Amino acid sequence: MAETLSFLHTAQVHVQTFGELAREIAPDLNVQHLVMEDLLADARTLGITNAGLVTRVHEAMREAASDGAPVVVCTCSTIGGIAEKTATGGAFSALRIDRAMADRAVRSGPRVLIAAAVESTLDPTLSLVLSAATQAGVGIRASTLLIEDAWAYFQVGDTARYVAMLADSIRAAAAGATDVIVLAQASMAPVTPLLADLGIEVLSSPQLGVAHAVATLRASGTAWASGSAGMSGW
Numbered sequence: 691m692a693e694t695l696s697f698l699h700t701a702q703v704h705v706q707t708f709g710e711l712a713r714e715i716a717p718d719l720n721v722q723h724l725v726m727e728d729l730l731a732d733a734r735t736l737g738i739t740n741a742g743l744v745t746r747v748h749e750a751m752r753e754a755a756s757d758g759a760p761v762v763v764c765t766c767s768t769i770g771g772i773a774e775k776t777a778t779g780g781a782f783s784a785l786r787i788d789r790a791m792a793d794r795a796v797r798s799g800p801r802v803l804i805a806a807a808v809e810s811t812l813d814p815t816l817s818l819v820l821s822a823a824t825q826a827g828v829g830i831r832a833s834t835l836l837i838e839d840a841w842a843y844f845q846v847g848d849t850a851r852y853v854a855m856l857a858d859s860i861r862a863a864a865a866g867a868t869d870v871i872v873l874a875q876a877s878m879a880p881v882t883p884l885l886a887d888l889g890i891e892v893l894s895s896p897q898l899g900v901a902h903a904v905a906t907l908r909a910s911g912t913a914w915a916s917g918s919a920g921m922s923g924w
Contacts, residue, residue, distance in 0.1 A: 692720040695907055696759035698750055698773065699723060700730035700766040703847075704876060708765060711896055716904045724754040733768045734810045747772040755782040761907045763787055763899065765876050768810045771818065783906055787876060787899035788815065792822040794898060798870035798891050799823075799830040805860050806834070806874035807841040807852070815874040835863045844877055852877075857884040864890060 695716075697708050705723045712721045729750065732743050747769050754762045755778070763785045764773030770786030778784055792815075795802050802819060806812045812834050823830045837859040843852035856878055864871055864885075871892045873881060879894035886892075 692718055693907055694720040694722060694757065694759040695903060696722040696724070696754045696757075696762045698754045698762060698764045698766070699725045700727050700769070701725070701877065702727070704765050707876070707879075707896065708900065711900050712904070715900055716907075719904070719907075722754070722757060722759060724750060726750050729769055730766055730808075730810075734808065738769060738772060738810065738814060743769075744772050748776045751776040751784050752778070760910045761785060761903055763903045765896075765899075767806075767815050767874050767876070767895065768808065769814075771814045783910060785899075785903055785906065786818075787903075788818060788874070788895040789822075790898040790902035791872060791893045791895045792818045793826070795819055795870050795872050795893055796823040796826050796828050796830055798893075799828065801867060801869040802830050802832045802872060803860070803864050803868040803870070804832060804834045804872045804874055805837065805856070805863070805878070807837050807844065807856065807878065808875065809836055809838060811874045812836060815872065819872065833868075835860065849880065853880045853884065856881045860885060861888065864888060 695712055702725050709721050712719055729747055736743050751762050751773050759782060761783045764770045765787045767788050770788055774784050774786045776784040804815050816834055819832055837856055840852050840855040868890055871890055873894040876896050879896050882892045882894055
């Protein structure tokens, strides 16, 4: 029976993106998706500390795991910090898509530019990067860039204009003062090739996050198999 990897998204467009990426990295996986766009909308208006929102995110993560997925990944950076704190009772691993990116970023610094198109994403991503730096024992100088006008284009499906506006703004902000660029939202990943000529590492969460999720899934399967083998001798 194929192993199952489940995703919680806050935008329908991510279903195809992450489904294809997961199958590219691990073709044998069974991939599931749960889309709840209202979670991001409410996070932007209520704030990520709102008790009701926190409860709903945790419930959504458990719903995404309800068919037996050993790993559930929240692909929304705004609510990712809430999602990974879901009480799972040991039934599954709750992951946020951008943690692997943050771990990579702090080793590529020290000057880290965090770019986002939604304001509610900046603080959670900055906190994650600073926490990753502390855990890695490295010093960084993090700055943030909000490109809020671009988000409207993403919402209406004008990806080309969304990506172009992001690229122009990031290029202007990063010149000469940045060692690594962190694209805080999964939707920003297509910007990466447009900034290749800068000679600066540009990190996005989908590829790194899914690779980490697959590794976590494989490790959980190995641990279960080892435990089963041990119990068989009792």
